[in-house]
Amino acid sequence: MNGTTLKDNTGAQRYELIADGQMVGFAQYRPSGDAVTITHTEIAPEHGGKGYGSALAKQALDLIRDERKRVIPACGFIAQYIGKHQEYADLVAQS
Structure with a gap:
């Protein structure tokens, strides 16, 4: 999402x-x-439904990739985001 950091x-x-x-x-x-x-992932209620959750997930996963780390998606939202965006599946740490 443009305009976010x-x-x-x-x-x-x-x-x-x-x-x-x-x-x-x-x-x-x-x-x-x-x-x-x-x-845990949380978007302020007044900002819900504006795509900020997806922007947060994408940017956090991109940062994890840039740092050459793996992710353990214990948060349901992040797990669902990865499920819908298979380009991040390779980041998931194998148990």
Whole structure:
């Protein structure tokens, strides 16, 4: 989604989606070696239905790929996003 940026807030262990200067959503994560477990994704209610969830998922997964890490999609939303966007299936850590 144009007009959004992703901030990796390592102190809070979450990826934050910024639009028009404000955080509209986040994906909580836990780093573990070469993998990142995404545990929860949330978009502020007033920003729901605008595509921000998909933008957050895409940008977080792109960042994980750029960092040459794997993802463990413990969050149902992220798991569904990967299921619908098979170009990210290779990022899923094998158990």
